[in-house]
Amino acid sequence: MPYAESPVAQLLERNLSLFAGKRLLIAGYLEDNFVLSLRHEARSITLFCNDYHRYLALQAAAPGAGVTLQFGHQPQGLSADYDALLLLLPKAKRESQYLLACLAPWLTPEAELFLAGENRGGINGADKLLAPYCQQFNKLDSARRCSLVHGQLSHAVAPFNIDAWVQHYQLQIDGQPLTVCALPGVFSADGLDEGSALLLEHVPALHGRVLDLGCGAGVIGAVLARRYPAIRLQLCDINALALESSRRTLACNGLQGDVLASDMLSDVAAGLDYLITNPPFHAGLNTLYAPTEQMITAAPSLLARGGKMLLVANAFLRYPPYLDRAFKQQQIIAENRKFRLYLAQ
Template identity: 40%
Template structure:
């Protein structure tokens, strides 16, 4: 968890008494540990984490006022009367969070939204207007905006099934039915990189880990096509829920793992397949994938292989050379490349 104040937190820090004695809910695209600064002023603090690593961080804090949950659809205390939402990169994820959280707040609850201008924080005005909430900007600094409104009427009950997108991925002699929630990478469709990886994977066998699984497309497709034991791993609560739904929809069995990197993985695999992430919100971030590449060999059996797809501009080869005895570029079309790494 980042402990250096993000620009959004610096804006909030200009308002010391916004949440005095509130039963506050914090959700959205958390960029640092700012919510801990609020413990002295709030009556209680519920942090709703969609990032497993963030949940682990807040869950370890010893404070009776603080609770943390890792869930795609958090359940709140009945006395919750204020919301602080850090605006997510994806507008549809923000809409989903409002739909999920607002019905659980008391009428009269105060709503605060903070985010970067380039991240589209202004769109909260239209999103909250759908719930009859009129918001106004109460601060603007560090290229960020802070918005405020009041929930004057009860919000409609949340139905998660209405937010689940369904689509199919064509496979050789089969079709995979995919379930996807807002907040999942490339929500609602198969991305070009994963499509390319699926087309060039060999016939897998044994145990397979899909790292950064998203809606579970790569791993589930291998279970549908081959006799393999699959594990699907992601840091996102939306991805975990989506992957479970994808497996269920296709009557497949597999293990779904919530993990920040490979921290929760205790076994070795014959294959690891991945379209690894390189974004954190609206920022480019390579740390997760670099850590994954450094640790992946420890989770492969003898003669195990790592297959990954990456944007061509990402220079992972030097790091791979440090940890794998050999690797090859299976394909590079100048937009994406597929790398095969051997123990």
């Protein structure tokens, strides 16, 4: 049985009997593989992941019989016969609302809804999350600043309409408007961040095969595709909602690019002329540097001869030692009070 590492998993571990005999749909912030333990209690479990890293980790754990595993921005092709939903609350409230809206139509009438999460992650607002679906709800357990909340579906749920969840906004870049399409919880969902703006202001002329790593809503990739139409653009991200947002941003602006799921560089082919990234350093509620440090180490093997990496990051992040070890040369080509733009070759 997978070890209950996180506080939320430890809370679930002492409540496994709640899921006995259920056809269980599980989604949200799948922090570890502990959710696979539920297959020993439930009749069947379906794990819906919008995080590609967790999807790969669960897939590698060989979940076995009675377990269905799916990655995407919304469930596809499931049977609408789940009598229980377990949502492990993600960092963003709006993403929790989105997941409930796209998962609830797959539930049976009077299905049970379980919400689990940390106090700092929004579980104290579970009543507001469940209100559109349940007339009554109650806290079943709490420990280590986490809670497990239960409700029961009280009425029919409207079919999911993803278009109602896409936020649109316009940026003025290079003297032209750019429409950005973003689903909840996606990086750049609310506007152009200062780091990406610094990168776009100082990016050199590009050619050949260009990767926008950690594409978020697709702002950087879309600007590069429009500014340098001859490039062969790829965009990748770990988040399925980000991938769908990037597809929509490109399409909305009449631009072309290959959008793919990748855990940093896991699914990227070699031969890049430019690797361009404003990498994340958070996972859920936690600060996490290791993925970017590992990406820096691996990047040279995926760059073509003479290939370059442009990385923008908060100035306090200590990436230069990793850049020095991985590349023949690296330099800061632009910076402001918060961010630095590194060019490595």
